[in-house]
Ligand SMILES: CNc1ncnc2c1ncn2[C@@H]1O[C@H](COP(=O)(O)O)[C@@H](O)[C@H]1O
């Protein structure tokens with residue numbers, strides 16, 4: 124049963140800005156997928172990192188490969204996307220920017236175009252069913268696939284930016300950070316930016332990316348994912364910190380993901396502390412709520428208990444995230460209004 128403190132975090136209206144679709148699949152949905160494809164011999168323990176468990180980042184990427192085998196048709200994507208949206212809504216998320224890498228699967232006839240259309244269909248159906256959440260989509264580029272695929276993905280994202288009635292808002296750069304170099308993807312990212320897609324880039328998720336981060340920060344991105352190794356105490360540099368601060372680029376912080384993926388040794392050593400203390404824009408996110416067995420309420424609660432945040436401070440954190448969304452101004456105003464209406468009820 125929820126204690127009173129748990130309840131505060133659940134009721135707190137929240138904004139989720141960093142959620143990978145296939146990393147966000149809940150254990151319930153995973154059960155269904157595993158049953159649908161018994162021939163794959165996949166066990167639940169292969170798709171999630173449970174309480175107290177840790178994995179290397181490399182092992183996390185193996186987990187995504189397994190999940191991709193389970194989610195490989197339009198039918199799967201529609202089911203998974205609808206479930207993920209409903210789960211975020213049930214957790215009190217009022218605005219969600221979901222991201223996913225379009226995939227092509229010959230055996231099931233899935234194309235990248237249909238992949239995106241299917242996610243958009245899931246978003247449309249949730250809206251029609253009046254699920255209490257506003258959902259936007261960020262098209263993801265997997266850095267592992269190199270510059271040509273990145274450029275193709277940008278073109279696809281650009282088409283949808285123009286035709287999705289405001290649902291597609293941006294481009295993400297993700298995938299195994301130890302593979303490839305950002306300099307090869309720079310022209311694709313520049314093109315994306317020039318056509319009006321917002322950029323949410325995974326940056327300095329591992330220590331070896333200083334040079335790449337210097338380069339990508341010149342774009343500049345509209346938001347940074349993780350940014351774990353940007354600051355000098357973690358092997359980054361003053362110049363990186365200066366760039367991020369001068370351009371006031373919000374950082375998406377995913378505490379449990381970083382601890383379970385072992386890029387951060389423990390919650391209390393998380394770089395959230397460094398940036399939050401400086402008053403820099405920070406937004407708490409889940410990254411992969413399915414794989415890391417968490418949800419956004421829990422991430423807020425963990426941040427509060429680890430760093431001693433008051434309920435008022437937690438409220439501010441969730442409210443300020445509205446300003447870091449890629450939503451147009453009228454949507455931001457609508458969210459601000461919602462927060463203002465709920466404040467008296469929830470914050471005692
Ligand atoms: C843990 N830290 C992380 N760092 C970098 N990329 C990550 C990630 N977590 C997830 N992804 C990216 O998201 C994909 C799965 O969702 P989609 O198939 O796109 O919906 C992964 O294959 C990887 O490219």
Ligand SMILES: [Zn+2]
Pocket residue numbers: 141143297325348410
């Ligand atoms: Zn991520």
